[in-house]
Amino acid sequence: MAIAIGTIYFLLPLIATFEFSLKMNRDGYSFEAYKVVLSDPGFQATFGYSTLMAVLTIIVGILLVVPTAYWIQLKLPRLRPLVEFITLLPLVIPAIVIVFGYLKLYNSSAWLPLTGNDRATDFLLMCSYVTLALPYLYRSIDAGLRAIDVRTLTEAAESLGASWPSILLQVIFPNVKSAILSGAFLTFAVVIGEFTMASLLGRPAFGPYLQLIGANRAYEPSALAIIAFLVTWASMGLIQVFARNARPARKTA
Amino acid sequence: MAYLTINNLHKRFADHVVVHDFNMNIEQGEFVTFLGPSGCGKTTVLRMIAGFETPTSGHIRVGGEDITHQSPQKRGIGMVFQSYALFPNMNVTQNIGFGLKMRKCDSAEIARKVAEVIKLVELSGKENHYPHELSGGQRQRVALARALVVEPRILLLDEPLSALDARIRKNLREQIRDIQRRLGLTTIFVTHDQEEALTMSDRIFVMNQGRVEQEGRAEMVYTEPATEFVARFMGNYNLLGAADSQRLLGLSINGHLAIRPESIHVLDAHSQQADTLAGTIRQHQLLGNIIRYQIESAGVTLQVDRLNRTASDLMPAGTEVRLQISRDDMREVR
Numbered sequence: 216m217a218i219a220i221g222t223i224y225f226l227l228p229l230i231a232t233f234e235f236s237l238k239m240n241r242d243g244y245s246f247e248a249y250k251v252v253l254s255d256p257g258f259q260a261t262f263g264y265s266t267l268m269a270v271l272t273i274i275v276g277i278l279l280v281v282p283t284a285y286w287i288q289l290k291l292p293r294l295r296p297l298v299e300f301i302t303l304l305p306l307v308i309p310a311i312v313i314v315f316g317y318l319k320l321y322n323s324s325a326w327l328p329l330t331g332n333d334r335a336t337d338f339l340l341m342c343s344y345v346t347l348a349l350p351y352l353y354r355s356i357d358a359g360l361r362a363i364d365v366r367t368l369t370e371a372a373e374s375l376g377a378s379w380p381s382i383l384l385q386v387i388f389p390n391v392k393s394a395i396l397s398g399a400f401l402t403f404a405v406v407i408g409e410f411t412m413a414s415l416l417g418r419p420a421f422g423p424y425l426q427l428i429g430a431n432r433a434y435e436p437s438a439l440a441i442i443a444f445l446v447t448w449a450s451m452g453l454i455q456v457f458a459r460n461a462r463p464a465r466k467t468a
Numbered sequence: 469m470a471y472l473t474i475n476n477l478h479k480r481f482a483d484h485v486v487v488h489d490f491n492m493n494i495e496q497g498e499f500v501t502f503l504g505p506s507g508c509g510k511t512t513v514l515r516m517i518a519g520f521e522t523p524t525s526g527h528i529r530v531g532g533e534d535i536t537h538q539s540p541q542k543r544g545i546g547m548v549f550q551s552y553a554l555f556p557n558m559n560v561t562q563n564i565g566f567g568l569k570m571r572k573c574d575s576a577e578i579a580r581k582v583a584e585v586i587k588l589v590e591l592s593g594k595e596n597h598y599p600h601e602l603s604g605g606q607r608q609r610v611a612l613a614r615a616l617v618v619e620p621r622i623l624l625l626d627e628p629l630s631a632l633d634a635r636i637r638k639n640l641r642e643q644i645r646d647i648q649r650r651l652g653l654t655t656i657f658v659t660h661d662q663e664e665a666l667t668m669s670d671r672i673f674v675m676n677q678g679r680v681e682q683e684g685r686a687e688m689v690y691t692e693p694a695t696e697f698v699a700r701f702m703g704n705y706n707l708l709g710a711a712d713s714q715r716l717l718g719l720s721i722n723g724h725l726a727i728r729p730e731s732i733h734v735l736d737a738h739s740q741q742a743d744t745l746a747g748t749i750r751q752h753q754l755l756g757n758i759i760r761y762q763i764e765s766a767g768v769t770l771q772v773d774r775l776n777r778t779a780s781d782l783m784p785a786g787t788e789v790r791l792q793i794s795r796d797d798m799r800e801v802r
Contacts, residue, residue: 363556367549367553368553368555370518370540370547370549371549371553371554371611372555372566373519373541374518374519374540374541374545374546375566375570375614375615376541376542376567376570376571376618377541378570381570385566390557
């Protein structure tokens, strides 16, 4: 019964939105709204921009989080609660507070001006997305590292003469690949629809475009909402696929 | 000069001293075992030799070179772990070839050496299998091959057999010893299993609470325990305190008197032999080729082992017997 109520609660608005998005043509149901949205240069530009930002966020996030989580697990396990607390902060501090902090710290008259030109602001936006993605990336990668015996694998590689970069790239990374991909898809889903940071930093991202269309059109916002849902669900689906395909019994096989 | 020399090695974790003043000399090609209960410091010493732990003080030298503060990568010491530590993302060939790849060997040399060592550990046909597709014994042989292929100066084996079942353990220990002899490899083996230590080692270091209790050839450590701990740990010694020794044998000693169960002879109750003790069998245990009796004599319960030759040899509880113990088989320990 509870499952049925829950399903109706979640699915009904979605079905209603989908149904509404198909009503752009007065003659009957059609995908006209989707056609309009997908052919809009604004959609293509903002979706492309957000995709690029998501990819950059994932790359920088992985390069930052994997070595950190690995080192914490290997050498500084006592610091884990502190690092977990820090990585959870973006969930409790509203994005608007974070972005105002950035604007205060990195405005054009600050010691490190990052809002003076588009490229610098893009960099700042990417950094703020990395911050936003920290809870998802860190938890996912940390869980992956806990599933393998990091210490023994590292020691085995060391005794065979492997350098630290070789250990990370050839032993650790491949064994937490599915955890990294899970974190990456979550990050993609979060970044692609993010509004607050992109809007306040004045960048042409998909989130502000969604808001703009929503304020001025009738059927297109519903089509966009469904497209955004599909992107998020595709990301979640891919997480499931990679998690299922991860080889079993990994712990120091 | 010995090949591996350890002088005054100490290791402290916070307030807890794990290894006290550990000293050791090992000759090239020797097979040495650190034997002791969990927490006695044997693995910590091994990890200091491998370079995974830094000694609080002391020195480790290999071939005259001080390696105390060298990184594990530069020591040229191979290690086999209890949990195998195979890389799950690599197949057997890739796991074994990993060390050679790190040494920048060319691919033809890697292929040749890997093939040789796969043959040595009898894993032919498993080259493309991943660790999760192998049995425990096969995984440990891959781990052994991986450590051997880089031709280490010293091979360290950290309880490599303890996760395996009895039959595989027995086969693998014979295989390890055979390979070690063939390659003339200096090897240190860590175990808490006396039988493993006795069957495999040239020399045994019995450790307790971070100290070496006794060191010597395997047969000597078993037959001539130096301390009460070694006597208890190495076998099922009968350990008699001063009062029991006086009452049973009329001997006044300091410390304990250790008597091996198999050195006590059980005679017929009507035996006329001199210097025997009257005893009564309280219970027995059948241990396959041996029957272990609990025999009470002058209020002291002794453990006595006899060969299980025929079913009629078994003496039931309550049987009166006489016990003969040679003075040579009694050993006073600290």
